[in-house]
Amino acid sequence: MDLDKQPCVLQIVGYSNSGKTTLLTKLIPLLEGAGLRVGVIKHDGGHDFEWDQPGKDTWRYREAGASIVAITSRTKTAIVEQRPQELAVLVQRLAAAGANLVLVEGFKREGYPKLVLLRRPEDAELLRSVSNLVGVVSWGEQKQAELPCFHVDDIDGIARFVRERIEEAPPII
Template sequence: MLPHAVSFVAKSGTGKTTLLEKVIAELKNRGYRVGVIKHDAHHFDIDHPGKDSHRLTQAGADTMLISSPEKLAVIKKHAESPPIEELIAVYFGDVDLVLTEGFKKSGLPKIEVHRRERSGTLLCRGEAHDPSLLAVASDEPLQLDVPVLDLNNPSQVADFVEERIIHATD
C-alpha cells in the first residue's frame, strides 16, 4: 500500500520550500513519519569530485548507495525521471505521508502556494483547470472552487493535509 501523498506546487520563488519546512515540522510534532520528494528541473549533483562515491559513479556504477549509521543516499542514473508514483512506491514505504515539491504535471493531489507579490495568476486555476487541486495556500483572499488556506499559518495547512490526505481514506 502506498503512503498518502500531496504535491505543493507554485511558480518559482513563491515560497514552497519555506511553507513545506513549517508544515513538515508541524506534522512531525503530531507524530507522523514524513517523506519529501523535491522536483528539480535542472541538473543537480550531490556526488562531489574527490569523494569515493563520486569516483565510483564516474567509473560507471549505474546505482551507487552510500550508507552511514545515521542516513543513506542513493545515486541512480536513469534516462528519464521515473513517474512520481514509482518513486513513492520504491522509496517511501516506511512513512505515513509523502510531500512533494513541484511535480505540477503529476496526477497527485495538489496544494498550490500563492503569493500576491510573486504572481497575479495561479497555475492550477489559470489557463488550465487542474482537477487534482485540493486547496490554495495564499497570502491574500481568493474566490475559488477549492478551500483557500492562510499561507502564513502552517498549522492550518497541516490540519488540512491531515484531514484531507492522511485521514481521507482511513
C-alpha cells in the first residue's frame, strides 16, 4: 500500500448520539493494527470546546491573548489555535504529522467520501442530504441497492471495507 503522498480521507457522519465516536474508537485499533497511521478530526458543531483546563499554564497563555499555544512532552504534542480551521487544512496538517488515513467525524457538508451512520429509521433522510456517500452503517436493517451496508456491530467488515477502498482508490477514498 503506497500511502506516502496524500492521506486517504473518510468522513463518518450521522445525527447526534448516532454512535459516530463509538464506531471510530472501535475502528481505529483495527486500522492501526493493519499498518495504517490513523489521524482523526472531530467537528464540534456549535459547541465551544475547551481543550485545556482553567488555571493550567496553556489555558493562562490563551487567556492572556496568545493566538496559538503549543504544549509538548516526551509522548505527545498539542497545538490550540484561537480560530476555526477549514477541514482541508486540518487534513493536510495530519498528513504532515504522518497520517495516511484521516477519519473525520462530522462536517456533513464537506465533499469527502462518507459513511453515513443511521441509528433510527427516520435518520434515513440523511442519505438524501449529504454528498459523496460510499456506504451506510446502521443499527437495524438498511438496504441501499447502490451502497454497501453494514450493521454497526460489524466492525471487522467496516474496517475491511475501508482497507479495500484505500488499496483500490486514489488518495481521497
